[in-house]
Amino acid sequence: MLLNSVVILVREVLEAALLLSILMSLTINTGLRRDWWLWAVPLGLLGAILYAAQLGRMAELFDGVGQEIFNALSQILICLLLPAAMVGFIHRHFVGDAKGKPLYLLAIGITVLAMLREGAEIYLYLSAFLGVPEWRSSLYAGSAIGFGLGFSVGALFYYWLRSFSKERALLVMSALSAMVAAGMSLQACKMLIQADWLPDGEAWDTSQFLAEDGVAGQLLYALAGYEATPAPVQVWSYAAVFFGSLLIQYGYFYRMKKRSVAGV
């Protein structure tokens, strides 16, 4: 029970922690405050508990695949909002007095969406098994360790991102957020395949080289949506979202840079 709760917590916390550290370094880099997380995290927790409470009802919708559809929907939303936020941060970097409020709202919205599914899973797991007295202490210890691990990796990542110069950090984070967005689209496709809304298949199998359930596999899954045996439709959507958002973000970055250089 101890090891299992560590694994569950790490897996679920890691994804949100990485996203949160990207968004937090973006707000700081563009001269905004970082205390928006004080809104985002409690709202995310609240959302996760509501999500968990409604899961039974949601699961029955769409002929029994409601869970998949709602999960996919939240992932597709992140896929769309993340590049939008990135463009907003790039804009603010070059136009210093651009409004910060929409960016705060986007950062909070994305964090809440990222916490919904994973948070609901943790909540369901803990609330079900904390009731068993002999498991309680190992559940608490395991969760603390798991949460701590996920949080530490997120913090390390945050300070790594903060170590770049402002402009380079924007470029690095553009690439990272394109990866996260693409990973989300890959997961959304996985859900829609499971619901039989999209066709299944196997584009390749890299489980021999990098197992999904290993440490490196889990990290890569959280950051880039790694899957050892993706379906063709997952590969295509990953490529489309990754290159699409990269193109938009980098295109906007260099256009603004050119303009700012010309302005000086």
Add this chain to the structure above:
Amino acid sequence: MRIAVLSNRVGRWSLGLVMMLVCSAVFAAKPVFELEIKNHLFEPSTLKIPANTKIKLMVYNRDRTPEEFESYELNREKVILGGQKAVIFIGPLEPGRYPYFGEFNPKTAQGEIVAE
């Protein structure tokens, strides 16, 4: 006159659409297989399904606690609340063995799907 033509056209299109949906629903009847979760165990722990066929897997969670059906080999994960059932579409699969487990009780809740 124009409206009549238009509504006629809309009617014809929607009739076609309805027929298409009905047909696809009829032809899409996939073989159904069932699994049960009892005392954090999957029953049966080995489930044989036809290879190269999409199937509809019904998982009944008879426990009071939730479970997450998870498989890296099948690329599937779904939370099933206590006392509820879940629909999971699987395949078409190449012949082979595909292990799955319950993420909340991975020590006991293990099984595999054999496609042949």
